[in-house]
Amino acid sequence: MNELSCSAVSDLAAEAALDVLPGDERALVFEHLEHCAACLRLVESYVRAADALLVSLPQADVPEELSTRLRSAVPSVPRSRRSYAKPLLGAVAVILVALTVVLVGLRATSNTHYNPQAEVGSLVSPSNGHVGSVKVDTGADPWISMNVDGASLADGTYRCEVLLTSNATVTLGNLTVAAGSGSWNGPLEVNPDHISVVRVVAGNGDVVAMAGLTRADVGES
Amino acid sequence: MSITDEALLGGVALGQPDAIEEFISRYERRVYGAALAIVRDRSLAQEVAQDAFLRVWRHADTYDPRRRSVNTWLMRITHNLCVDALRVRRPLAVDPATLLDLTDGEHDPARDMHALAPVRAALRTLPPEQARTVLLAAMYGYNAQMISELDHIPLGTAKTRIRLGLEKLRLSLNESHADEELR
């Protein structure tokens, strides 16, 4: 019985567009926007005004040091499981994306595709909506990548964690969602066989998405 | 003929080294400049800029041209990272005068004049307290509660200023758009 009226939403539309509403109000506004095109248009017009402000920020000369660092982080080096150094993360990420694209492509065309070194899962919301995906490269140095897409989560920072079969929880890292999408990847410090579910947790402690893992070669036939 | 931003980002998504180099060259001044304007600390701005490009490398394939231009998408990413970085460092001393100069830094006049003049003009038409409040929220991610504490004003006043300020900004930007289309 907490539904907001259009006039209440229009009062909060500017704060919603700037993403500065407290969590409870934000949830109510977004709930309203799901079924009210007029209010959605209003919020979007505020978002465009805020975008115009950001785009109006000045340019500045880039220090030599940064210029070099940006170019040395260019993802042209093959991913090395031993090198978790920061400059290589960009390379790792792009290769992971490429790998994911290839895997998804293969999985889409062939149910019998066999990849003995990966486990995958779909991140779904409590209401079973699509949120994103998880992939674990098993093997000597397990690596986990989590991807949120489709604008299902509000912009913000979320905690990635795994619930183990022992019921213990292990925090993996933070995933920031910007403009509806975000991802996080890093070494998996726990045995993949002991994972019960992978979860995405909001700042207020709510579990906003979870995924079970299955081997990439099963579960589709 | 130079390649469009969207096509360039497509090349970035595929990991093409030429596209990545061109993308950096095209955007590094904008990303670093925006970060510097918001966080006002050279080394923090460098970190933010590096993280912003890292995020582009990771998410180039999720960019949706129907939602935003590449430039706006990239400024959003940069802005989110700035807000995250500042959240760790609060309280931040915010000087209103500095804030209002925020969008007045060094621009490339040939490129920017046309596009940015309406934003600056629109900001100037706002009562100073509304402009300040909108900038605190839009640039620094301050919510009404934080603004109320920072400026010693009631919460309701902070919320009203955000709403009225952004509403005026939106209307005057719409008008300047309409003017352009009439010309």
Ligand SMILES: [Zn+2]
């Ligand atoms: Zn409505």
